[in-house]
Amino acid sequence: MKHVLLALLFPMALTAQTVQQLTEQLGKTVLYGDIALSPDGAHVAWVQSTAASTSKQTYVRGTSESTPATLVKIPITGERTDSDPAWSPDSKTLAFFSSAGEKEQRQLWIVDADGSDPKKITDLKGYAARPHWSHDGKQIAFLYVEGASGGGPLMAAAATTGVVDTAIHNQRIAVLDVTSGKLRQVSPENLHIYDYDWSPDGKTFVATAAPGPGDNNWWIAQIYTIDIAHGSAKSIYKPSLQVAVPRWSPDGKSIAFIEGLMSDEGSHGGDLFTIRPNGGDPNKTPDRKMSVNSFFWQAPDRILVIEYVGGGSAFSELSLADNSVRTIWKGPEGIHAFGNFPNLALSKDGKFAAAVRSTYNSPPEVFAGPLGKWHQFTNNNTGFQANWGKAESIEWTNEGFNIQGWLVPPAKVEPGKKYPMVVLIHGGPSGVTTSEWPASAGMSRAIIAALSARGYYVLLPNPRGSYGQGEEFTRANVKDFGGGDLRDILAGVDIATKKYPIDPARLGVTGWSYGGYMTMWTVTQTNRFRAAVAGAGIANWQSYYGQNLIDQWMVPFFGASVYDDPGVYEKSSPIRFIKNVKTPTLVIAGERDAECPPSQSSEFWHALKTLGVPTQLIVYTDEGHLFIKPAHQVDRMEQTVGWFDKYLK
Secondary structure, X not given: OOEXXXXXXXOHHHOOHHHHHHXXXXXXXXXXXXXXXXXXXXXXXXXXXXXXXXXXXEEEEEOOOOOOOEEOOOOOOOOOEEEEEXXXXXXXXXXXXXXXXXXXXXXXXXXXXXXXXXXXXXXXXXXXXXXXXXXXXXXXXXXXXXXXXXXXXXOOOOOOOOOHHHOOOOOEEEEEEOOOOOEEEOOOOOOEEEEEEXXXXXXXXXXXXXXXXXXXXXXXOEEEEEEOOOOEEEEEEOOOOEEEEEEEOOOOOOEEEEEEOOOOXXXXXXXXXXXXXXXXXXXXXXXXXXXXXXXXXXXXXXXXXXXXXXXXXXXXXXXXXXXXXXXXXXXXXXXOOOOOOOOEEEXXXXXXXXXXXXXXXXXXXXXEEEOOOOEEOOOOOOOOOOOXXXXXXXXXXXXXXXXEEEEEOOOOOOXXXXXXXXXXXXXXXXXXXXXXXXXXXXXXXXXXHHHHHOOOEEEEEEOOOOOOOOHXXXXXXXOOOOOHHHHHHHHHHHHHHHHOOEEEEEEEEEEEOHHXXXXXXXXXXXXOOOEEEEEOOOOOHHHHHHHOOOHXXXXXXXXXXXXXXXXXXXXXXXXXXXXXXXXXXXEEEEOOOOOOOHXXXXXXXHHHXXXXXXXXXXXXXXXXXXXXXXXXXXHHHHHHHHHHHHHHX
């Protein structure tokens, strides 16, 4: 395994065999992604893989059949990587992208509904994603970066050399004529398109877009309508915060979208708005203690809303006539239809759904059926047993806020014995921890299972700044990073240590991205924690502003750029309080992380090493913000568990 190691690794003997066995078990978990339901509800498709493999293949199955799902076979040699299945309006044809490996050129394929008769219908050169059929079924639109790569800021950044500020490759909407194969790009060259939807008459797109560079400017995107025939774009709404998921009403008279404080492209949460296609002031749905992440129009006056509520999800039907809301289903897992790693799809009439469901203690499987009354369709993970404790939702209050979190106990709790606890803080900060099997994409949650199996309690808090309790709650840490949210977390630690057999002298803290920042911040503010692992963290908000490739996200949270108000950035920087740290801290980063550059991890590690605090730094070769290589995912987990074992056991 190749690492760039800036310090010697501790002996792997510290990581017990149980962790290695758990890693192997979780690596065999079958994962289902990009689920797609035919408009008539008769067939469901998904992309299937395992947690320890990069191969991803498309499967289809009839929803009224008892036969197993069918692998869609296409003439591609080598390890296949499929994505983005999309059904035609008549439900007879499935389109999807496929390539011979993650880094190879993906092309668009179509097959019949049963997975037969494959045809490659494009000859693309560049990044392509998110196909959408036109309402008449004659055309397929998709996002296209001609002659360049794409995929968003989670992926490993390209090497930066030469003249840097001249190469902007905007992601545009391309439209393919299915019969002739003719391809044309219809959105303007100067706009980077993030999401889009066909109008009911097929003449106009609605899109969220901004001038390039695309990875950075999602946070200042506006809502545009795009004339397909002429390629002209008109901004119809400039938001005060971030916007996502613009969708036309069935009659074409309204456009709905989500607006809110969002810190990551593809991780949606906020309030629901509607606006006329010619612009004007939008109408906002009622203030509610939840965060909308996706939605579907059911009629011109009714919308099905999918929302985060606390640490789980719910489906609600919203009537626009009187803004009344009826909850249809509620559960502990995270359900969303758009953005990063979607796991829900609906039929055209909105009455039939397909979803990938899992919790901390039940592995993922595909479910389908009437909305909220679905039944299990796959059984690939039936033999898996959760070799860790049973998770429970816990709640507490702090400074007028109701806080929710998840607590995973050790696999076995013996009477009269006390156990160490690790606090795992989620990224974002606009994010939420829901109940999910710990072998998701990137294996980022495997650490929960590993720690529980090794005899730890794991606390996963959703402090202020999280989704699930309304926009006021999500915005409560603006210009206060590490302030109220840390107090919320520490209040949760107090509740857990009083209620459960947890040793308050053996506490650890960890997290990734914003969770990595919070880990760095926490050890500068308190010595309650005896060990810490900071992943992809941020040590110095002032230097970070000029180092990362997505600095636009910071302005809504800090209120100004670092050049206009350096003080607000300094006050929340862990490096300012670095001499307070006594906690042994392992620091981990990806070599090509554009969101949280490894230079931030290096700065924190360098300071701790200079001050004589036990620390180590591991930088994983060629990884971005989201780790892709299974070997690196496994090693990261083993190094983390080993660090906590060393200082908390």
